[in-house]
Amino acid sequence: MHNAAFKSAGIDAQYGVFEIPENELQHFFKHVKNEPIYGLSISLPYKEEVMKYLNVIDNDAKAIGAVNTVTNRGGILYGYNTDFIGCVSAIKEIIPSLKNKRVVVVGAGGASRAIIYGLLKEGAKVYVFNRHKEKAEKLKEDFSKIFKEKIIVGDLTEMLSTGKSDLLIHATSTWITNPNMTIDELENFLPLRFVEKFDFVMDIVYKPLITPLLKVARELKKQFITGEKMLLHQAAEQFKIWTNQNAPVDVMRKALEDNVLE
Numbered sequence: 001m002h003n004a005a006f007k008s009a010g011i012d013a014q015y016g017v018f019e020i021p022e023n024e025l026q027h028f029f030k031h032v033k034n035e036p037i038y039g040l041s042i043s044l045p046y047k048e049e050v051m052k053y054l055n056v057i058d059n060d061a062k063a064i065g066a067v068n069t070v071t072n073r074g075g076i077l078y079g080y081n082t083d084f085i086g087c088v089s090a091i092k093e094i095i096p097s098l099k100n101k102r103v104v105v106v107g108a109g110g111a112s113r114a115i116i117y118g119l120l121k122e123g124a125k126v127y128v129f130n131r132h133k134e135k136a137e138k139l140k141e142d143f144s145k146i147f148k149e150k151i152i153v154g155d156l157t158e159m160l161s162t163g164k165s166d167l168l169i170h171a172t173s174t175w176i177t178n179p180n181m182t183i184d185e186l187e188n189f190l191p192l193r194f195v196e197k198f199d200f201v202m203d204i205v206y207k208p209l210i211t212p213l214l215k216v217a218r219e220l221k222k223q224f225i226t227g228e229k230m231l232l233h234q235a236a237e238q239f240k241i242w243t244n245q246n247a248p249v250d251v252m253r254k255a256l257e258d259n260v261l262e
């Protein structure tokens with residue numbers, strides 16, 4: 001995506017991959033400042049740990065508690081989070097405004113924190129349900145200090161009594177740990193009668209693109225948002241941070257579709 005974007009914008013830059021073991025992270029950040037490396041994407045599992053090696057962290061990333069984008073400006077490292085913008089932009093492809101929309105998020109891990117932050121910033125009414133309710137409560141405590149919007153939290157059983165809502169976002173790591181989930185297991189986790197309550201359904205996983213939940217949403221004739229949309233839009237925002245130019249989103253979308261998706 002990024003190399004296609006650089007080429008299309010006539011920017012002489014290259015995007016590559018560094019695989020860095022945990023014990024070399026500090027060393028890497030000490031030296032990267034002096035290299036001709038102008039930006040970095042940070043992926044799992046370093047989005048939180050990386051913060052201690054940066055000089056400046058913007059307010060959104062600080063509130064979320066994770067950095068996925070770094071710029072190197074003359075040896076000073078700045079940290080940002082574009083995941084929350086990526087999520088909001090992905091949703092806005094089919095829901096133009098989130099103001100006062102009822103949105104249910106399943107999961108309260110690192111990915112959910114960025115998503116929920118984005119939703120609250122857009123004025124949505126957010127309901128968070130997590131297997132371990134304490135984690136959702138901690139998230140509510142953190143974000144209640146920043147946003148006046150009320151956040152409702154609960155466990156996965158309480159989730160089932162949610163009323164009719166606009167959007168369901170699945171943001172747990174369930175499909176990754178259990179890729180071959182049976183229909184019975186899915187019915188136990190996210191029952192059909194629950195999915196039926198939503199107009200729109202979104203999953204943040206893009207492998208597989210059509211997750212077990214999205215299969216159900218498709219059968220129920222719901223509009224749905226696949227996970228690569230968030231990947232695309234968070235990358236577009238990274239391009240903007242690194243280059244001070246708007247991203248060629250359609251070029252990036254095509255590169256993503258051609259190279260990443262099955």
Ligand code: ATR
Pocket residue numbers: 106107108109110111112130131132133135171172173174177
């Ligand atoms: P990520 O950065 O992808 O969000 P994470 O921080 O490890 O990863 O969070 C994983 C999320 O998936 C959590 O909300 C986790 O629930 P718990 O906090 O209760 O552990 C959720 N999760 C993982 N496996 C799950 C499962 N089998 N059923 C329900 N939720 C699950």
